[in-house]
Amino acid sequence: MERIVIVHWNKSTGPQTLIQYPPEKESLSKDIFLKIWTIHELNKEDKMIELTHDNMDTQLVSIIHKYEGEVYFLILAYDKKDDIENIINDYPDILTNVGKNLIGLISTNKITRAISEAFNTIKNYSKLNEEENLLNFFKDKIKNTILKILRTGVISKNKLKKILKTEYGFSTINLDLILMSFIRENLILKEIIPGSNDCYFLINDLSYMRLPPKNIYKSLSDVDIEERDEVYNIYLNSLVEFYSKYNCTQDINNNTILNFVFDKNVYLLFKTLRSKSLTVNECLNILNNNEVLFNELLDNKFIFESKGIVLLFTDVRLVKYPPNYVI
Incomplete structure (x- = not known):
């Protein structure tokens, strides 16, 4: 726009x-x-x-x-x-x-700020892919707060405004503009209920999780075949060992996943590794030569390295599921 x-x-x-x-x-x-x-x-x-x-x-x-x-x-x-x-x-x-x-x-x-917010919200939304838009529901403080409120059940627009203002201090937001992204991603349904006017129902909740990456062997196509098989076998053994003991609640409770994917360079690295393996130097270039961050990604089992070859160890995916109050 x-x-x-x-x-x-x-x-x-x-x-x-x-x-x-x-x-x-x-x-x-x-x-x-x-x-x-x-x-x-x-x-x-x-x-x-x-x-x-x-x-x-x-x-x-x-x-x-x-x-x-x-x-x-x-x-x-x-x-x-x-x-x-x-x-x-x-x-x-x-x-x-x-x-x-x-x-x-x-x-x-208030009009200058309001039209600026409207412009940037509509423009930025159309530029992002679905995964980036979904990630914004965790990254954006107001959207994340609204998501938490909607998890408690059906709520009127007026009550939602009041809670956001009195309990969270969001007093000057354009609620219709923010809710546009919820409707666009099919997270909420707007209905008119007698006595309450506009009401919003959470029909799809959001969460995030680690998943083993797909097509890892194919991503090693540029690696010498003998070294490729050796690296791939080491990788598979590590993958089975990790995911057989993995407890997803720990990642969610301490925000481990979000803390990494909110970093634009880390997110770009993950997207790149989905399709191909990289060398250590190539990874460091994407991470702006941040060796500490690279080692943290290794230690937290987001990436895997063997013989100087780096593979995606954890593919972070955002998933929609029926909300608890419906279940």
């Missing part, structure tokens, strides 16, 4: 840009706003529309809002090469709520 823009439709003068982020981007033309308004007028049943202009390298998604008798547009600008179908199909309700919240803050001193 390249930018996010809030436009007010003035009945006398036409479209007026109220704020955009990043602010240094060149403003969209009035002609573009008129085209957006026209498409909305012709498709009144659709709150969200898209526009690709022939003379632009940008494609636009617009969500129309009516707030206190006035008409506003929340406009998201993407590169023409980006696939925005998932935005149209998966985000309509959430982006409507995000837009409503931003427009409600337009005359306050």
Whole structure:
């Protein structure tokens, strides 16, 4: 995503840009706003529309809002090469709520921070793969707190807001924007319950675990065949010995796994070792020559080394499972 823009439709003068982020981007033309308004007028049943202009390298998604008798547009600008179908199909309700919240803050001193958070959350989410997005539910303090609260059972949006504010001190967050990622990953279900309005159900919980890697022998394809078989046999014996005694609860209780995978260089090393073996020097290059970290990964059985050849010993996987309160 390249930018996010809030436009007010003035009945006398036409479209007026109220704020955009990043602010240094060149403003969209009035002609573009008129085209957006026209498409909305012709498709009144659709709150969200898209526009690709022939003379632009940008494609636009617009969500129309009516707030206190006035008409506003929340406009998201993407590169023409980006696939925005998932935005149209998966985000309509959430982006409507995000837009409503931003427009409600337009005359306050909170709008600058709020639109910056909205921009970065939507942009970064689309850049990450599924595994990285799931990892963020443990890395991001607010998301992790919400996940813990949802594990206790069904909760209304208002009660969730109150708990986050009074018990955890999160008073200025854009809850709709945060919950968008939960819905996108099919972790929660939003339902309207009489007397409580919007309620959220945790339908898939998240956890993480060590698993023996796949296709390790294939990852040794560049190694001399005699040395390959010797290293592989040593590796297999070590693997069987470790996993036959492995207790996953210990890793979860002391955050051993998370402490390593939160490190971007370690995460990159794991991803690389999934497909091929590396030399010690190649590993150190990925870890910015941090020998202490390399030895910690060996000691904690995340990687394996023999004859200068390094293999992935533990593949860390994030898994979804039915929440306890459902079981």
